[in-house]
Structure formats: structure tokens, C-alpha cells
Amino acid sequence: MGAIKTLQTGLAYSQSLLSYKTNGSPRPFSASFVVSNRCNIRCSYCNFPLMKEPELTLPQVEALFKRLKQIGVMRLGLLGGEPLYRKDILEIIATAKQLGFFISLNSNLLLYDKFNGKLSDIDYFFTSLDGTPERHIKNRGKQDYDKVLAAIRHIRSTGKPLTAICVVTDYETADADYLIALAQKENITLHFQPECFDTEIVLRTANEQLNQQKAKVFWQYLLTQKQQGAPLTSSAEYFKYIIHWHNYKQSAVYTPEKRCAAGLGYLFIDATGTAYPCAYTKGKTKGINLLEENWQTAFTKKTPCTQCIVGPMLEFNLLFEKPFSSVANVLNIA
Numbered sequence: 001m002g003a004i005k006t007l008q009t010g011l012a013y014s015q016s017l018l019s020y021k022t023n024g025s026p027r028p029f030s031a032s033f034v035v036s037n038r039c040n041i042r043c044s045y046c047n048f049p050l051m052k053e054p055e056l057t058l059p060q061v062e063a064l065f066k067r068l069k070q071i072g073v074m075r076l077g078l079l080g081g082e083p084l085y086r087k088d089i090l091e092i093i094a095t096a097k098q099l100g101f102f103i104s105l106n107s108n109l110l111l112y113d114k115f116n117g118k119l120s121d122i123d124y125f126f127t128s129l130d131g132t133p134e135r136h137i138k139n140r141g142k143q144d145y146d147k148v149l150a151a152i153r154h155i156r157s158t159g160k161p162l163t164a165i166c167v168v169t170d171y172e173t174a175d176a177d178y179l180i181a182l183a184q185k186e187n188i189t190l191h192f193q194p195e196c197f198d199t200e201i202v203l204r205t206a207n208e209q210l211n212q213q214k215a216k217v218f219w220q221y222l223l224t225q226k227q228q229g230a231p232l233t234s235s236a237e238y239f240k241y242i243i244h245w246h247n248y249k250q251s252a253v254y255t256p257e258k259r260c261a262a263g264l265g266y267l268f269i270d271a272t273g274t275a276y277p278c279a280y281t282k283g284k285t286k287g288i289n290l291l292e293e294n295w296q297t298a299f300t301k302k303t304p305c306t307q308c309i310v311g312p313m314l315e316f317n318l319l320f321e322k323p324f325s326s327v328a329n330v331l332n333i334a
Ligand SMILES: C[S@@+](CC[C@H](N)C(=O)[O-])C[C@H]1O[C@@H](n2cnc3c(N)ncnc32)[C@H](O)[C@@H]1O
Pocket: 039, 045, 046, 047, 048, 079, 080, 081, 082, 083, 106, 107, 108, 126, 127, 128, 165, 166, 167, 193, 194, 195, 196, 197, 202, 203, 204
């Protein structure tokens, strides 16, 4: 991240935090935008490619980004579906760049080689690696694992940071060991997140076989690895929170005395330009059309849940609930 963007992102976060702590008006510093639900592959746990929704046109995307700028967003995550599947993705990135956002891109990287180094405006890359090639293919469909690795190497050779997201489906520490060794070799970082269940953007409900104790041991193992210096981008607080989660078959719960920073500190925008507090709440709460309405006045500050183990949202919530212990780790999480 360039020094100026780092400073601007830090400032936007500080303003968000101040507003959150003083119960002020919503002031998201970070937004994730689904550029397209369409995807070149079909992962076993993901529902994006099956959601048929109209996409915003390029001028609408520009209007959306300007609106985000007005409400104080500095960090813009472009995701999907597969964002590189969209034909005008380079124009979308250029628009975001022109408006001065810190831009991250979540991509499966299978189309990366078609872009011939044209993704230099991306500040931070996220990709997906679910474990050994066998586990990855079991979860994410038959594909060229080496192609993903080649793209990762190319991105790192340009000096850009990259985090690989691992969706944990089977709680096997051997997969974690494999990925940690790979991350050390390729000089990348890892973010492990539990498979998320029972919401619009995902495909599955928890398997009855999911073993609470085995999952707890797995998250404890990752915390120990983190403390021993493994390249895990998630904060220690993140692992501690997940270790104490009451039921891994449930991704989120509503606890009235708890607060959630979704919608206040960060938000999610689907492919149609409709905004929700976070990705998990799409379909559970009324969305706000950001092309027509202003988030700050339209958002009621209510979320259908207040506690969760949905990977990126948990890390963001810790950033607002425990800012001092989380901040160093989290500014680069999707
Ligand atoms: C929706 S994808 C979009 C980006 C890109 N297509 C990719 O796969 O990296 C963003 C991330 O969410 C993860 N994901 C998808 N379904 C999930 C689920 N049910 N639980 C947790 N993470 C999930 C994906 O593995 C990916 O790392």
C-alpha cells in the first residue's frame, strides 16, 4: 500500500471507529462490491453463480463508487462471483483507481493469465486455496491448481501483497500444515475461515457430522501456529473468538445485548447495487438501493444477527470492538 493510501485508509477507519464508539451516524470506511455473480467454476459451498441478478452497467458502477466516496468509504473490495469473468473489469478497476480507493480484488485467478499484467491498479489480492490439490478440487471443482500457483507467483513477483483464503470444510490439520508450508515457500499470507451456512450467498446447511470438539481443536491449532510465527493474516483475537464459539453448525446469532459493526463500519453491495450491512445479511434484511438512496440516512442501524463467525465480518467486528489488539493485523482482510 502506498504511504498516502495507508494514511487515508487509517484516517477513514478512525472516523468510522469514532462514529461507532459514540453511537454516531453510520460511517463505513470499507465496502465490498460484487461486480458480477457469474463465475467460471462451481464451488461446492458457494451460491453466487446460481443467483441470477442483473448487473450494474459501467456508468452505474461509476455512480455507485462516487456515492461510496461521499459516505466516507476508502477501502473498496471487488469480488464476485468471479470478477475477472466480467468483460469490463479493467474499466471498473480504472474507475475505482481514479476515485482514489484502496482496491482489493478477490479472484480464483484461473483467468489471471488473460490479463497480461494489466491488474497493476489492484493494491491487494485475495485468492482461494482450500488445502492440498485434492482437497481444493474436492471443494472447488476440477481445475488447474498449478495455474493458480503460477498466478500467485506472478502477483508476488510484482511486489503486490496476496492472501489466500481457505474455507475450512473438514477440520484436518494436515491441510493447514500443507497450506502454511506453501505460504512460507510462496511468501504469501493465509486467512482461514469456517464454511458459512444458511444464508443467501452460500449453498449449504451444516453437515450433521460436523464435530464441535474437532473444530475447536483445529482453531486452537491455528492459534498456536500463529503464535509460533506462521504467516496467518487473521488476528489472534479472531482465533480466540472462534475457539469459544458455541456451535460451529451455526454461523451467526442474534444476542440483543451485543452490537455488530456491519453497516456502521463496513457494508456489502450486491451485483444489483443493493447494499446490506454485510454479505451474510443479504436476504435476511431489507436492502438499500445505493443508486437512489443514501446509506447514512436510510440504514436503520439494525442487523438480523449481532454475533458471527463469518470470516471477514468477524475480523471487522473485532476491529471495532477490540481496535487496539486487532488493528495491526486486520487492515488488509476482505
Ligand atoms: C465468493 S468468493 C469470490 C471470489 C472468487 N471467485 C474466489 O473464489 O476467490 C470470496 C470468498 O468466499 C469464499 N466462500 C464461498 N462460499 C463460502 C462459504 N459458504 N463459506 C465461507 N466462505 C465461502 C470463497 O472461497 C472465496 O475465498
